[in-house]
Amino acid sequence: MLNWDHVFATRASRMRASEIRELLKLLDRPEIISFAGGIPDPALFPTSAFEAAYADIFANGxxxxxxxxxxxxxxxxxxxxxxxxxxxxxxxxxxxxxxxxxxxxxxxxxxxxxxxxxxxxxxxxxxxxxxxxxxxxxxxxxxxxxxxxxxxxxxxxxxxxxxxxxxxxxxxxxxxxxxxxxxxxxxxxxxxxxxxxxxxxxxxxxxxxxxxxxxxxxxxxxxxxxxxxxxxxxxxxxxxxxxxxxxxxxxxxxxxxxxxxxxxxxxxxxxxxxxxxxxxxxxxxxxxxxxxxFDQQVAKIKAAYSARRDAMLAALAAHMPAGTSWTEPQGGMFIWVTLPEGLDGTELLARSVETEKVAFVPGQAFFADRSGTNTLRLSFSCANEAMIAEGIKRLGRLIAASLRVAA
Amino acid sequence: MLNWDHVFATRASRMRASEIRELLKLLDRPEIISFAGGIPDPALFPTSAFEAAYADIFANGxxxxxxxxxxxxxxxxxxxxxxxxxxxxxxxxxxxxxxxxxxxxxxxxxxxxxxxxxxxxxxxxxxxxxxxxxxxxxxxxxxxxxxxxxxxxxxxxxxxxxxxxxxxxxxxxxxxxxxxxxxxxxxxxxxxxxxxxxxxxxxxxxxxxxxxxxxxxxxxxxxxxxxxxxxxxxxxxxxxxxxxxxxxxxxxxxxxxxxxxxxxxxxxxxxxxxxxxxxxxxxxxxxxxxxxxFDQQVAKIKAAYSARRDAMLAALAAHMPAGTSWTEPQGGMFIWVTLPEGLDGTELLARSVETEKVAFVPGQAFFADRSGTNTLRLSFSCANEAMIAEGIKRLGRLIAASLRVAA
Structure with a gap:
């Protein structure tokens, strides 16, 4: 067998599987409330518009x-x-x-x-x-x-x-x-x-x-x-x-x-x-x-996603323990949570999946210097308001418990 | 204005527009018989199969x-x-x-x-x-x-x-x-x-x-x-x-x-x-x-392209002057012509487009060392048999004339 590492270019050494991504793949299960994804909600796709578009390409020469x-x-x-x-x-x-x-x-x-x-x-x-x-x-x-x-x-x-x-x-x-x-x-x-x-x-x-x-x-x-x-x-x-x-x-x-x-x-x-x-x-x-x-599709997804953002911000305010802070975005799909110093997002994810069935992305992966261990990314794009309320409640409970253990 | 060349990576210096490609773009005109393309004949696409495929994606969930x-x-x-x-x-x-x-x-x-x-x-x-x-x-x-x-x-x-x-x-x-x-x-x-x-x-x-x-x-x-x-x-x-x-x-x-x-x-x-x-x-x-x-589509295009290959080989045999040779492919889309030494494919293309309205690709571009000046690539995939017979007749006439000038 060829020693492939010997023929790969030096740049290939920086192409590594992300542990977080591999972990999150395993979490794509119905019993998990996921704030990890960051992908658009397929229920909001302009499906019939695309169906017509492909049909028209063939019908119109x-x-x-x-x-x-x-x-x-x-x-x-x-x-x-x-x-x-x-x-x-x-x-x-x-x-x-x-x-x-x-x-x-x-x-x-x-x-x-x-x-x-x-x-x-x-x-x-x-x-x-x-x-x-x-x-x-x-x-x-x-x-x-x-x-x-x-x-x-x-x-x-x-x-x-x-x-x-x-x-x-x-x-x-x-x-x-x-x-x-x-x-x-x-x-x-x-x-x-x-x-x-x-x-x-x-x-x-x-x-x-x-x-x-x-x-x-x-x-x-x-x-x-x-x-x-x-x-x-x-x-x-x-x-x-x-x-x-x-x-x-x-x-x-x-x-x-x-x-x-x-x-x-x-x-x-x-x-x-x-x-x-x-x-x-x-x-x-x-x-x-x-x-x-385009304009009506953008209006449709803005209405849906903004309601989910509002639900997540309300749930964070209701359930996060003191010392935890988060951004209040005017758009997009993400809220960024900063945990009290000493808590680790990756460890929290492991516990969260095990005990609370809630997934998110630990923030460290987004730092070129691998700092930011006490940060999390939450996506509100693919969860409905009830799931958001429940998931954030569980996450708040877990963070509060982790703080008591750390203290 | 930013001096872009100053910020481009060194690899960008090898990304250059191909003169031949730019020239051939200009030749995409109905009066030109083109053996240049190397693309499949769109008349042979399995169009209704694709129409059904896209429709089924939307119909079948x-x-x-x-x-x-x-x-x-x-x-x-x-x-x-x-x-x-x-x-x-x-x-x-x-x-x-x-x-x-x-x-x-x-x-x-x-x-x-x-x-x-x-x-x-x-x-x-x-x-x-x-x-x-x-x-x-x-x-x-x-x-x-x-x-x-x-x-x-x-x-x-x-x-x-x-x-x-x-x-x-x-x-x-x-x-x-x-x-x-x-x-x-x-x-x-x-x-x-x-x-x-x-x-x-x-x-x-x-x-x-x-x-x-x-x-x-x-x-x-x-x-x-x-x-x-x-x-x-x-x-x-x-x-x-x-x-x-x-x-x-x-x-x-x-x-x-x-x-x-x-x-x-x-x-x-x-x-x-x-x-x-x-x-x-x-x-x-x-x-x-x-x-x-798949199998019936492959059978269909093989029947069409092999007839065009046969037509081009027959026309080459009929019209190319002595000293010109070519490959006899068992498949694909291309025949490769080697001109007598001293003739230049790029110069021939310029004359061919001007006087004979026939296009092809000079072979030099395919050589990493830029040799092969006396070679041409002919594609038979997009021309019908009559166009092939006429185009090769004109090309043979031009090559014969070029040989007389060179002699």
Missing amino acids: QAASALQYSVSEGYLPLRQWLQKELDRLGIACGVDNIFITSGSQQALDYLGKLLLSPRDTALVNWPTYLGALQAFNAYEPTYDQLSFGNRTPDSYRAAADNAGGRVKFAYLSSDFSNPTGQTVTQEERLALLTLADELDVPVIEDAAYQHLRYDGEAIRPILSLDIERHGSIEETRTIYCGSFSKTLAPGLRVGYVVAATPVIRKLVLMKQAADLHSSSINQIAITHVAERH | QAASALQYSVSEGYLPLRQWLQKELDRLGIACGVDNIFITSGSQQALDYLGKLLLSPRDTALVNWPTYLGALQAFNAYEPTYDQLSFGNRTPDSYRAAADNAGGRVKFAYLSSDFSNPTGQTVTQEERLALLTLADELDVPVIEDAAYQHLRYDGEAIRPILSLDIERHGSIEETRTIYCGSFSKTLAPGLRVGYVVAATPVIRKLVLMKQAADLHSSSINQIAITHVAERH
Whole structure:
């Protein structure tokens, strides 16, 4: 038998199974109340709209192009629909600034591939989206903590130099981020653009949850602020990553990148070499559903998810012991819980599954430095209000009991 | 404006637009007889089978899973269908040896990512599939010429060492290869396995065209021979890449990798980080069509393409001037033409488009060392017999005229 580890590239050593993910796989059972998932509720999918979309492709003479190879940059009518939708969000761009990916996860992989040489530094929040760390890890970077306003550009440069590379980008989720549910303020967005200007690096804006705002004022995308500051998208440094996974459906794998054309041109070449193009038929189906149902679908899921968020916040207020705190997100799918110091989220999960039949994700996995042991991510997207009330009650009971043991 | 070239990783410098591809885009016009494409004929797609497949997904209660996230390794019923199909081809494996990709192009990208560190050596044929070179280029390898029997393992090792890395794999298309149409003999397959054993490296077997055999005896896949030699797939070093793009339809982006489980496990982790999974709905639709229509669909396209191959071979024999030679493929989509020394395929294309309205792909792009200037790739998959007869007549006339000018 070949010694496979001997032929794998060095980057493969950072591709490891997540213990948490493996554990959570085992928990996908009906008797468990799960706040772990972070996936959309399939009961809210626009199923009949998709059924009509696929039927229409075959009825309306689009089958040959839906089943055939297509261009790497993506289906033009979809990019045209996105151009209009982006304009509504304050992002003025042309179709040549829009590139279709197989979900926004692929956008993160491609941007890591485009920008990172081994030992380069990526600036990320502590905590940040675990999938971004996994995508970037393949390109063997170092991470430094992105913080707004309290570090100088020189301190980032010195740390990157010390790690053997250069700062290559700042990555962040701008609205209702996974995992914390928090939104970056307009002042922080502007400060980040100033920092990026000084470091002369791009900003990767992950906007996967942007459409899921339940209350409060919308904050302009970082790309929109960048366009305003520099006059045109061609002069910007922000690379905006969007997705239909949270609004329409994730199973089709359709996302998009919006950026200055030098970036888009490289991504198109990369895609041609990496998987040719995203599914032709799914891009056509997404276009069909987006053109006819996007706004009403977004309104529908906002109503459902905001009620679940409210239920979870109420249950947390009712059942969490003193010393436990949590975020109050204005949208998205997640609430972030900080336990009293000394409690460990991973240990709590093991006990919670055993005694309370409640699952969540321990927060440590979201920290590039593996700190945050006393944090948890709760998702409210896939549980109904009664399950949320019951699950949080049990979790509060367990945390209170753990505190008594620790004391 | 950001100086993008300054922040791109070094690998990005090898992502360049292909002049030939850009030129061929311009030639997608009805007045041009094109032998350039290399794509399946959409008139042969099993369109009504796909129409029924998508309709059934919605009618039979599969919509929620078709539209939802799914597992990175791929849809289990599809892997079960493939397990049986692979068994028919002489490949005994379990479902855990099968991994679903977004087309076999993605398999090549992932294998480059898994195996190649910068300056490592990939052994490839001169010429080889251009898309493989493009996929591997992102990982900054060196190429060495894979030849059967006339080089020692030490000579490969010394050349790789000289280039600053190690030999990491041998890649080849085993049947009716793109671009030459040629098939690797069983003796060559066995010699390759011996070489790979001696070098202790994997063999990447690109089987994209394997089902399209029009005559002659089928030759067992390299993976099948490897299993026989070593006793079980777990003891093999061959990584087999298959695709539904040439048999059912490319627009769904569904391909697969078959290999020992240490390789599959790494590819699954890589996919989780890179694009989560291939489209759920398309994997279900492909399964539906494969289960019901695979053999009759393959029989249909073999009948159509073999008639076109025969027409092209007859036209070449009738119209090519002395000194021009070509391959006689037993399957696939391509015939490879070698012009008399001194003629240049790229110059010939420019003249051909201008005066004869016939397109093809100059062969040089398929050579890692940019040799092969006097070669052409002709595809017979998308032209009818009359167009083939007329197009080859014009091409023969042009080559004959070019020879007179050169003389």
